[in-house]
Amino acid sequence: MLHILLHFIVPLFVALLFYRSKWRYATVIMVLTMIVDADHLMADPVYDPERCSIGFHPLHTLPAIGFYVLLFVLPLIFDRKNENQSIEKILNILHLAGLGLLIHMALDGIDCLL
Numbered sequence: 001m002l003h004i005l006l007h008f009i010v011p012l013f014v015a016l017l018f019y020r021s022k023w024r025y026a027t028v029i030m031v032l033t034m035i036v037d038a039d040h041l042m043a044d045p046v047y048d049p050e051r052c053s054i055g056f057h058p059l060h061t062l063p064a065i066g067f068y069v070l071l072f073v074l075p076l077i078f079d080r081k082n083e084n085q086s087i088e089k090i091l092n093i094l095h096l097a098g099l100g101l102l103i104h105m106a107l108d109g110i111d112c113l114l
C-alpha cells in the first residue's frame with residue numbers, strides 16, 4: 001500500500017521542488033505515467049507481491065527504461081523554450097512523462113530490493 005502511495009507522493013514532491021510554477025500540471029503528467037503498469041495485464045498472475053517488476057514486465061525492462069531516459073533528456077537538449085508554443089508544450093509533456101516514468105521505475109526498483 002505504501003508503494004502505491006509513493007507513486008503519488010514522490011511525483012508531487014518532485015513537482016513542488018523543481019516545477020514550482022506549474023506543480024499541479026507536472027504532478028498530473030507524472031502520475032498519469034502510472035499507465036505504464038498496464039503491461040502487468042500481460043503477466044500471469046497479473047499481480048504477484050513477490051515479483052520484481054523491473055526486468056520482468058515489457059515496459060519495465062532496460063530498453064524501455066533507456067527510452068524513458070531519452071524522453072526526459074532530449075527535451076532538455078532541444079530547449080523547451082520554443083517559439084512555437086505547441087512544440088514547447090509537447091516537449092514539456094515528453095520531459096515530464098520521461099521523469100514520471102523514471103520515478104516510477106526507481107520506486108519499483110526499490111521495491112525489488114526490499
Ligand SMILES: [Zn+2]
Pocket residue numbers: 036037053060104108
Ligand atoms: Zn510499475
